[in-house]
Amino acid sequence: MYGKKTLSAGLAALALAYTTVSVAEDTIKVGVLHSLSGTMAISETTLKDTVLMMIEAQNAKGGLLGKKLEAVVVDPASNWPLFAEKTRELLTKEEVDVIFGCWTSVSRKSVLPVIEELNGLMFYPVQYEGEESSKNVFYTGAAPNQQAIPAVDYLMQEAEIKRWVLAGTDYVYPRTTNKILEAYLKSKGVKAEDIMISYTPFGHSDWQGIVSSIKKFGSAGKATAVVSTVNGDANVPFYKELGNQGISAEDIPVVAFSVGEEELSGFDTKPLLGHLAAWNYFQSAESEANSEFISQWKAYIKDDKRVTNDPMEATYIGFNAWAKAVTKAGSTEVDAVRSSLYGIKVPNLTGGYAEVLPNHHISKPVLIGEIQADGQFEIVSQTPEVAGDAWTDHLAESAKIISNWQDPAINCGNYNKETKKCSGQKY
Amino acid sequence: MKNLIAGIVGVWLVALCGPVTAEAADNGSLRAQLQHFSGLNYRQKKAAVEGLATIESESTLPLLQALLGGEIYFSKTDNSQFYQRRESGAEVQFSPLLGDQLSPGPTAAIKPSSLRKLRVNNAVRKALRQAIAAVQLRVGSEAERLAALETMLGKLDDEAYLRLQQLQPQQSSAAVQDQFQLVLAVHQLGAADSAQRLAALGPLAGRLEPQVRAAIQQAIEAFADDRAFVAEASAALAKTEQRIGFYRFVETLFFGLSLGSVFLLAAIGLAITFGVMGVINMAHGEMIMLGAYTTYVVQLLMPAHLQYSLLVAVPAAFLVSGLFGVLIERGVIQFLHGRPLETLLATFGISLILQQLVRSVFSPLNRQVASPSWMSGAVELNPVLSLTLNRLYILAFSLLVFMLLVYLFKRTNLGLNVRAVSQNRAMAKAMGVKTGWVDALTFGLGSGVAGVAGVALSQLTNVGPNLGQSYIIDSFMVVVFGGVGNLIGTLVGAFSLGVANKFLEPLTGAVMANILVLVFIILFIQKRPQGLFPQRGRAAE
Known part of the structure; x- marks a missing residue:
């Protein structure tokens, strides 16, 4: 039985290798650069599957420019320097036409020098801290003005919050976001x-002191909320401790930027009822495209319990925008695709459209959701599409910088409006 | 036949809809109000809760509670048809709410996809809680009235205040009277009349409720010109702060002890393998991890008896980790006796193998270990001091494990043999002690205890392949600090490091507190390489 399986797998591999060789001229290669092992595998494996699903669907529609798409999957193993090496491998050895990849900011920063040197094209699907706009990267996740700022606005207006706890994991994304x-x-x-800032190490598990000080900070008679940029699996003991110390969302709501459906799956969310998350997509969004996407995903992954999340939607948008730009440009050549990407509009999963902007960000609606007992989010607020801002307007040194890769007079990612020069800062 | 069915369906439809359409016109009915309510946005809903609560019907209270729990649904096609979701076991059922007073009927077979949830958000839930409290204050039992008053504390408006004043004389119980006085006094702090404000301060001085403190603080700011009041109020506040300061200290101490108990559990197995046997066991963390995974497997095997799963998991984890320990000792460590560097490398390799084993068997993703209900929540001693139950249990458990081990080493034959072998191997052998056997058992014991620690840690942190790595450094730190080869030293070391960490944390932040503790230990070891409680006599060599 086992032997037979191995044999047939071997044959399949052989057949695959053969077809790759024989039709090598006729495929468009798509690089997938997501960690399949290590600490980030939890989140990134899902995105690899999403890209593969999109490629399969596109091939079923006949591919692009009359050619089939072919995925080249590599495993950078949650090892930041390896991301750079794998990018070089994808661009020089495999000669892929586009890359979908990265999750953490540090992995993206590691890829940047290589992808700029070799003039590649990458779509980055995760919310991040902004302050960056590379010629060769399109950011389909949220910039701070598409997630953090609107979430704070919501709490200010709806819950009349006066006092703020900014709690985060100690690394670049939470630190920059909290500064903004x-x-x-x-x-x-x-x-x-009225602002308390607290950082904890990666994987922090002893939350009792911090949760107690949040409780103390919130008992001063002013409405208090926690803005959480706590990332990764430290969230599990954090929310457990919140539940155990009896902090309910009605007293001190916690709004998280890194907790989505995937993180909550398999978690008893009853004590978390009403705590919030801000994203550009929730699985509970009601639109035709979304229900189609969810059933497509469940069928592809062959598991009815799997959930969809925001970075998946960002991957979906990025892939569709790229496919449309390739069709428009009539070529997969990076510069041609890049210039035809500007202004392209593709449907998002919440019933609107995402437009690719000249600063390499996209327009997205901001959704605020409350955690429900079943691990899903109930959308309590949704804005119209907001244009992604590469450089925040809320820090003095960034406010004067803009990014525009379409306008030939600017044509850089860090144009200083005062000195009328590009700073030359690379990454 | 077809006609007959159609007829029956028709009659049934009329029966169902008939009274509804008749009553929809009646605005005073609960159904009409709820129908109106369901069409509003969140802000309007928040304001409309009161209207819903004023309807005098015996269904009002259950309806408000069901709304709070998010159990009310309405039909997508007809928004006057309401259903309540009920869960019996794993099954979800819907029962229609009948009549104009929405009394729940028998469960009906209805597709969940044809229903829409009547949504509420935090703000609406808050309003619902107040409304429920108001109703319960009128009709509830004593316990319910007390809870209602607690909900209302500091949240009264003038109207509610007047209503409460009328209700107060009707209360017979002293506890309820007290609570009434408190709630009313907090509101009176905002009174325009200076004498009234001063009078209100009396019962409030020294109260620990955060709402009381906040109200006094606000009153001080609002009536800053009223010197007499401000002086009086500040005195009351100072009295409260003093009490709170004491309880905060107790709380931090508890946090420290609880972190210390985690350190103790993680380190005590190492205190045996490293401290007593002198084996540098880098795979110690993985023994903890195996214990945590055993808990997970036990819970998978007995999903119906989650409450008792931990009681089963403790011996199971001891056996699993202990067995792995014996295997490692017999398979690898016994051949490396007296060569610490090789032992270190070999056990480090074993730790990597075990991690990969777990990754291959269970997947690299974290596993979800459930907490039984008796371990969730907190004991609330007073409004500022509550001790979380899981931490309390783990603190007690770690002390129990510690005492058992001390007993084992001091009072049993095995303990005597272990001490003999660790102090003078050759002599013990000459006296007829089977040293190989004792080594294997000791190592198994140390590993088994680490497995037991894993059961406790599965309740506090994520169960994943990297679980052990995050505790190995802390464990070595505690053992070295306490003094190698001394169980009491491990106990004192664990608790003092835990307490020091928690007292530093509010001052420096969590990241810095960890660093400071490490720096302190480095300096301490420079000064006292033998740790807190050095071995004395011949054993020290």
Whole structure:
């Protein structure tokens, strides 16, 4: 039995290798650069499957420009320097036409020098801290103005929050986001003593002291909320401790930027009822495209219990935008595709359209959801599409910088409006 | 036949819809109000909750509670048809709410996809809680009235205040009277009349409820010109702060002890393998991890008896990790006796193998270990001090494990043999002690205890292949700090590091506190290489 299986697998591999060789001229190669092992595998494997599913669907529609798409999957193993090596391998050895990949900011920063040197094209599908716009990367996840700022606005208006706890994991994304949020809150008249900032290491598990100090901070008689950029599996003991110490969403709501359906699956969410998350997509969004996408995903992954999440939608948008641009340009050549990407509009999964902007970000609606007992989110607020802003307007040194790769007079990712020059900062 | 069915369906439809359409016109009915309510946005809903609560019907309270729990649904095609979701075991059923007072009927076979949930958000839930409290204050039992008053504390408006004042004389129980006085006094702090405000301060001084403190603080800010009041209020606040300061200290101490108990559990197995046997066991963390995974497997095997799963998991984890320990000792470590560097490398390799084993068997993703209900929640001693139950249990458990081990080493034959072998191997052998056998058992014991620690840690942290790695450094730190070869040293070391960490944390932040503790230990070891409780006499060599 086992032997037979191995044999047939071997034959299949052989057949595959053969077809690759024979039709090599006729395929468009798509690189998939997501960790399939290591700490980030939990999140990134899902995105690899999403890209493969999109490729399969596109091939079923006849591929692109009359050619079939072919996925080249590599495993950078949650090892940041390996991301750069694998990118080089994809671009020089495999000669892929486009890459979908990365999750953490540090992995993206590691890829940047290589992809700029070799003039590749990458779609990055995760919400991040902004302050970047590379010629060779399109950012389909949220910039801070598409997630963090609107979430804070929602809490200010709807829950009349006056006091803020900014809790995060100690690395670049939470630190930059909190810096932006702190400046924003102060510009809205929040006093310094009404902001508490707390950082914890990756994988922190002893939350009792921090949760207790949040409780203390929130008992001063002013409505208090926690803005959480806690990332990864540290969220599990964090939310457990919140539940155990009896902090309900009605007293001190926690709004998270890194907790989605995937993170909540298999978690008893009853004590978390009403805590919030801000994303550009929730599985519970009601639109035809979304229900189609969900059933497509469940069928592809052959598991009815699997959920969809925001980075998956970002991958979906990125893939469709790229496919449309390739058709429009009539070629897969990077510069041609890049210039035809600007202004391209593709449907998102929440019933609207995502437009690719000259600063390599896209327009997305901002959704606020409350956690339900079944691990899904109930959408309590949805904005119209917001244009992604590469450089935040809330930090003085970034406010004067813009990014525009379409306008020939600017044509860079860091144009200083005052000095009228590109700073030359590379990444 | 077809006609007959159509006829029956028709009659049934009329029966169902008939009274509804008749009553829809009646705005005072619960159904009409709910129908109106379901069409509103969240802000409007929040305002409309009160209208819903004022309807006097015996269904009002259950309806508000069901809304709070998100159990009310309405038909997508007809928004006057309401259903309540009920869960019996794993099954979800819907029962229609009948009549104009929405009394729940028998469960009906209806597709969930044809229903839409009547949604509420945090703000609406907050309003619902207040509305429920208001109703329960009128009709509830004593316990319910007390809970209702607690909900209302600090959240009264003038209207509610007047209503409450009328209700107060009707209360017979002293506890309820007290609570009434408290709630009313907090509101009176905002009164325009200075004398009234001063009078209100009396019962409030020294109260620990955060709402009381906040109200006094606000009153001080609002009536800053009223010198007499401000002085009086500040005194009351100072009295409260003093009490709170004490309880905060107790709380931090508890946090420290609880972190210490985690350290103790993680390190005590190592105190045996490293401390007593002198084997540098880098795979110790993986023994903890195996224990945590055993808990997971036990829960998979007995899903119906989750409450008892931990009681089964403790011996199971001891056996699994202990067995792995014996295998490692017999298979690898016994051949490396007296060569610490090789032992270190070999056990490090074993730790990698075990991690990969778990990855291959269980997947690299974290596994979800459920907490039994008796371990969730907290004991609330007073409004500022509550001790979480899982931490309390683990603290007690770690002390129990510790005492058992001390007993084992001091009072049993095995303990005597272990001490003999660790102090003078050759002499023990000459006296007829089977040293190989004792080595294997000791190592198995140390590993088994680590497995037991894994059961406890599965309740606090993520169960994944990397679980052990995050505790191995802490474990070595505790053992070295406490003094190698000394169980008491491990106990004192664990608790003092835990407490130091938790007292530093509020001052420096979590990241810095960890670093400071490490720096302290490095300096300490420079000064006292033998740790807190060094071995004395011949054993010290």
